[in-house]
Amino acid sequence: MSMSGGRGSGGRERLVVIGGDAAGMSAASQARRLRGPEELEIVAFERGHSTSFSACGIPYWVGGEVPERDRLIARTPEEHRARGIDLRLRTEVTEIDVPGQRVRARDVDSGAESWTPYDRLVIATGARPVRPDLPGVDAPGVHGVQTLDDGQALLDTLARTRGRRAVVVGAGYIGVEMAEALINRGFEVTVVNRGKEPMSTLDPDMGRMVHRAMQGLGITMVNNAEVTKLLTGEDGRVRAVATEHAEYPADLVVLGIGVRPETALARAAGLPLGAHGGLLTDLAMRVRGHENIWAGGDCVEVLNLVSGQEQYVPLGTHANKHGQVIGTNAGGGYATFPGVVGTAVSKVCDLEIARTGLREKDARRVGLRFETVTIESTSRAGYYPGAAPMTVKMLAELRTGRLLGVQIVGREGAAKRVDIAAVALTAQMTVEQMTALDLGYAPPFSPVWDPILVAARKAVSKVRAG
Incomplete structure (x- = not known):
């Protein structure tokens, strides 16, 4: 040495x-x-x-x-x-x-x-990547996706796999995005998820919308299921994913359990x-x-x-x-990183998913009392071509009205609206202050009352009543 x-x-x-x-x-x-x-x-x-390199881009490379x-x-x-x-x-x-x-x-x-x-x-x-200590987890045909080398290895397997059955273990960002990628590659996809609904970064009521959208794409969702082992064939390759109650045939397995x-x-x-x-x-x-x-x-x-x-x-x-x-x-200068509010966006085909701030269980864990509101709106003025439904859920602190979190599930134009809430959270705004935000409006871009503002108005009424 x-x-x-x-x-x-x-x-x-x-x-x-x-x-x-x-x-x-x-x-x-x-x-x-x-x-x-x-x-x-x-x-x-x-x-x-x-x-x-962009690890976030790997599912879109795999999907084509x-x-x-x-x-x-x-x-x-x-x-x-x-x-x-x-x-x-x-x-x-x-x-x-x-x-x-x-x-x-x-x-x-x-x-x-x-x-x-x-x-x-x-x-x-x-x-x-979380790689559970399970029988068969290291068998050929089982892939994690974290680096470009991982992505290439998965693409190589896709190219030489004759069967078209894929199982994704986990339904967080990685699992959901990989399920879409595999659908795009012509595979039959089953997602095995230990949670009540996919996307545990959302509250379950919002995750349920993601669940329905995934089913609509032909993805089989298996929730409340813990993987117990991965079964292999005579050639040593993975052939199925087993839970306590069932087996799901697999020519390919992707681990999307998180990191x-x-x-x-x-x-x-x-x-x-x-x-x-x-x-x-x-x-x-x-x-x-x-x-x-x-x-x-x-x-x-x-x-x-x-x-x-x-x-x-x-x-x-x-x-x-x-x-x-x-x-x-x-390098001798000065800079700081003050923190985050927890903003993230994703998609399943044309369904956009966004969240920032706290979920209900996060707020309870730190001792906050809060009210929640959920509203249905559209991405554009209702009469304008292409207007698509959007659901916004908002959490606000009881009495003070401080914004605590926002979750959005909808079609085109839904996800990036979460940035309005991210700025409001960073500025520690109340929902009442948010109702006066001077947001851009024209029928091709939003209703006259943006969905975020509709939710804020409803939250104002609720925290006052509380």
Whole structure:
């Protein structure tokens, strides 16, 4: 094993980045903008083959809407290197020596190991897919979907699988989007979900609408079902997914159970982790108690501005913002990341799904008392061609009327309306204040009373009555 001095060559400071996707490479790029190669050496380690790719886009690549893998890559390794970043692909960091300010890395292909000292460290190790410890889970034909390599492996399996029966385990964002992708590829799809309804990020009454839409697409939904094992055939490949009460034939299985923060390195190094297993940082994204270590992306917990509690929200939007903040601070500037309100959107074919803020159970968990309203409206003026139904559910705090959360399920034009609510939540607006918002109106874009404002008006009446 080799070991160099405490700083980069020529006495420069060295910034080491662990993880080459959104948060890590955003941080490296931003630090490079602030400090040139003559001042700051930047070394980035990535255990995979790709950098700066959109994991969120993988279901659309698998489904065929995105025609090729390279469309999902925002910046190639060559582009990063051309900007003076020493990017080392297929190199996995196996240990962080915090007292010694160094990391141990292993070449994935050769197995060679070496230590690299750092002055400043960025941990952007991302998330790992939940892979349940079940019989048959590692059989050929069973796929997780987290990286571009995972997506390619799934596409390869789709191309050579003769049968057309697919089972998706899990009905969160990944599971629902992969179910659509497989329908688009001509598979018969069954989704096995342990929850009462799909999309547990919604309240069950809103999830039920997603359930109906999925059934309308020909997807078989199996709710309240726990997978007990994956059955294999004589050739060793997966042939069925079993629950306590039934078996579902499968030529292909996709695991869409969600992800957990990839923090084994951080845990072994004694860095502080939260209740969800993610790294804890301050407002500058600095790891708590460590002046020269930052962390961001899917491996950290973030402050929910509505509940006031730490939350695990693995989304690319946050990862890129974290990277900007970290790169600014690691590069000698100043920036903060105040927190999130929990905004997310998705779709199942033409059904759009959106949510922000707290669900009913979230509000109860933190001790808030609230009222809920649900309204039916349309995406455009009712008389205008293409007007489509939309359901908006709104939570508001009892007595104060403070907006607590919004969920929207509808057709074209529904999902991005959640951004109005996201801004209102960030500004801590009441539903009464929201009713006066000066939103854009014309018949092709909304009714004269936008669905968000209709819900806010109804919520005002209800919290006053309460």
